[in-house]
Amino acid sequence: MASAGRSRTALATGTRSGAVYAGPAASLFRRWRVLGADLLNDRAIARALGGEVVGRGHVLAPGPGHTRPDRSMSVWINPASPERFTVHSFAGDPFGVCRDYVRNALGLPAWQDGTRISVDPAETARRSAVREKARAAAEAEALTKRQRALRIWNAAHDPRGTLVETYLRNRGLELPADLAGEVLRFHPICPWGDRTVPAMIALFRDAHTDEPTGIHRTALAHDGRKRFEGAEARKMYGGAIGAAIKLDADAEVTHGLVIGEGIETGIAARQLGIKPVWALGSVGAISTFPVLPGIGCLTVLGETDAKGANAAAIQSCGLRWVEAGRAVEIVRPRTGGDMNDIIMGGSPA
Structure with a gap:
């Protein structure tokens, strides 16, 4: 896995015999210890x-x-x-x-x-x-939701030469050949509530078994930009908890793994030489991302948001991995809100 160099800051360090917490992690650790002194055993x-x-x-x-x-x-x-x-x-x-x-x-x-x-x-x-x-x-x-999600996925097709490629290009991103059709697809009439819209479809796979579990949808306008803003811009369907949009396949994940919230963030990281990358689709999925066997170092792509939800999710995920004896690092952009902003010169999309 490529190093992010000086842009990474350590969250905490740990060994299999114990963990050492520093900075903001220390106060959280004390709070979590109090929760352990209860009647039931976790x-x-x-x-x-x-x-x-x-x-x-x-x-x-x-x-x-x-x-x-x-x-x-x-x-x-x-x-x-x-x-x-x-x-x-x-x-x-x-x-x-x-x-x-x-x-x-x-x-x-x-x-x-x-x-x-x-x-x-x-x-x-x-x-x-x-x-x-x-x-x-x-x-x-x-099961019904998973089957419906996979029917939508199967009805979508290769995104090359479609609004998906235009959408990514508008954000300064390339459409890698290894993602086209395997990870990302285009659906011209994707179900969206009580209507249909053109959409970029991404496939969720179980983090452990690699089985398809659900889909992530980004609604697109006819000029290749996001059709909606806010929470309406993207939707997930089927199973997303404990799953990931694997921009890099399991075979590419050896000692280290990079995770981020958005698909665009993950593709941008790959363009900057940071691999292997999985996009989780939501900030909540970062918080609950499970500790995986065989992964010695987890790198999290940090994002800046006004409510601090991304930072809180990283702390929750990072402490869990450190307690399991794994190394955890954070990559944050020096300018802009996420890795995609680096590609676009620091100007949010």
């Missing part, structure tokens, strides 16, 4: 749910009905909660379903206001049936 939760510990008292795991590599459910140890934990689904699974799923996996009895209560065996059986029904429904919905 490692036991991770084992029970088939997930992984991502911080002190914090576990990411497959949600109810999701596949094992999935990391769409976040579980925090929280002694102030009646269940002694809090749960959140990044996939939109119902809170009650996730809560009961975790409680059942941990073998916990029902709780009410922090006090044990007895439950009738018939009620226990009813709850188990409800959970199983919810799991099956969630699994079926995830």
